[in-house]
Amino acid sequence: MSGFPLYQRHDQAFGSQYANVEQGAAAQPRVLVGAPGTIVEHNRGNAVYYYRQFMDAEGKRQQLSLGGPKGDAEADERVAAVAAQIEQAKDLISRIRELAKLGFQIADNKTYATMAVLYNHGLFQAGAVLVGSHAYAVLLNSLGIKAIAYETEDIDIARARQLALQNLPSGGLLDILRETGIDFVPVPPFNRGDPPTSFKQAGKTRFHVDLLVPSKGDTFPTVAVPELGAHASGMPYLAYLLGQSHMGTLISRHGAVPVRVPDPARFAIHKILVSRLRTNMLIKSQKDVQQACVLLAMLGEHRSGDIELACSDLPKSARTLVRRALPEVQRTLEAHEGALAEFEEGLGV
Template identity: 30%
Template sequence: MSSALYRTHELAYRTQYAEIKERARATGLLLPGTPGRLKLKSVNGGSYWYRLFYPVPGKQEEKFVCTEADLEAYETMRLAIEDQDWMTKQISLLRKIGFQTADKVMARVLVELHNQHMLDAGLVLVGTLATMAWLNELGGMSTSAHTQDIDLASHILRLAAPASFLETVKATGLPFFPVPGLSPASPTCSVKLPGAQGLRVDVLTPGEELGQIVKLPALAWAAQTVPFYDYLLKDPEPACMLAGGHCVPVHIPQAARFVWHKLYASTQRRGTPEKATKDRIQALTIAALLASEDAHLLLDALNELPPRMREHIARIKGTLMQTASAHPELIDLLDAI
């Protein structure tokens, strides 16, 4: 029998995570980078408050807050720094006990997307970051997931974003550059940081064929099509992503739909068996957590699978059941494929 795919966090830590989420959702705009501190500076005969902080590791920044006489603005920023300092300490503790947390560079991007209302406009977090978010949401402990990609999916944008996608990622202060398309005339749908291991941000959207380019006027950007993303992105759910010292409100696919789509995606990998295995383990871990309490969600999502998706998943049924053998409730569901 295979070993269990997850362990469960203690109730006290799950409660702590829930409190962090509640406070993050009530915060509104998030302070980028470290909490920082307030510093009074004399400039041209006047006294002004600045916030000193690190937007990303190794880069200090000063940002104007208010004049010395503006006590209301000073107090607002002081409380914001105090709240962010509390948040950073709580997230550090959760990270040490096994909660999934993205790095500080990813945090800088996610915070900017949140502050620019890109995530409110309808962008959905998918890929490995969505796996990490669902593990935290469901209280599961598993092998830490690592990724150098932020995958954002768009189905229906509810409103136009106040800034273009490229303007938003450049506002992070990080040296993102657009990834060229297959031809000079092709719109780009990704940005990346320099270096082989540099963070990459991809924008994806539903389409019949993999890799077609679709323009998204609301973002002044383009997206790459992925088959059956219309199934994946139906009625996404609000959640939060722990990243650096931040808890960023996001939207992620329904857990059950995410499971079945990720299993399907694992069958479409060509020449990268290790990535297919990673997809299956991540999907089955979320599935095992769901099956222990909300198995009906998996069954309902299974019954709505497009036939071609179901056919591909059925071909790896034996492998899936072997991997999930420590979870009888999940085995029963997989047997229904």
């Protein structure tokens, strides 16, 4: 077969650098939202109070009160802890800058802030999963490969079952998202009277967060997510994608945050499946297949057995849809015979 390789592998040393960033991100007690910034002091009457001064997700200077007065043991201890977080975050950012030069996928600052508040409230730890193109970027980094990235202003968060969460704000998911400093508002649903399942930044922007849950069959219902005080869009075959997941790390120029992402083989196969459901969205369908084939190529050549295992768990009703995409997958995987062979064998072709 001819064709061009779909990816390049990072040097092993660079993969080790990324692994060190992952370890540093996981060691953070909480993730700072926005750039790390610095500690500043302000006089209030005869006392001195502490603030964290930083640039937010939109590049605006902010000050967050850390309390006081200076000399109070509890306040000084709190400030010392935040100062340690700032230094830890700055160390991570210095290493992330190097990874960016080497072709690792770097998230934008608004996406990072959104992931940070979700992580700080325990969503990923409780089982929520980042899906979509941002998850693809995390998977590329964790697999140690370079490939074409796709810019997106969509953030897709999914959950398979009710999340065990504590101490959430009274406004639920919307209040959590607003902790980013971004003015999120509910997106009016297509059908008037239905509850919203998506939140966007107010104004002329396309930046938004979609909440997703599995649906039964091929329906797209609106489903209540009571633990988040929100509703979600039901998606066919999403349960398959969420059946296997693990913690990864999203990196940006503001820091690094642990996130939960799907198993890469399931992600790839689900992308192919979704491409057949997007019957009126040709460009997105092509992007889905391209992303899927990049992951299939890497897994087939360096993690033998992963594709076959993921195929074995694919629901029978989904196999027909996946097989419809086979001609496009065959063309895209032209330079990766082994990966294509494992995929075809997994589907029983």
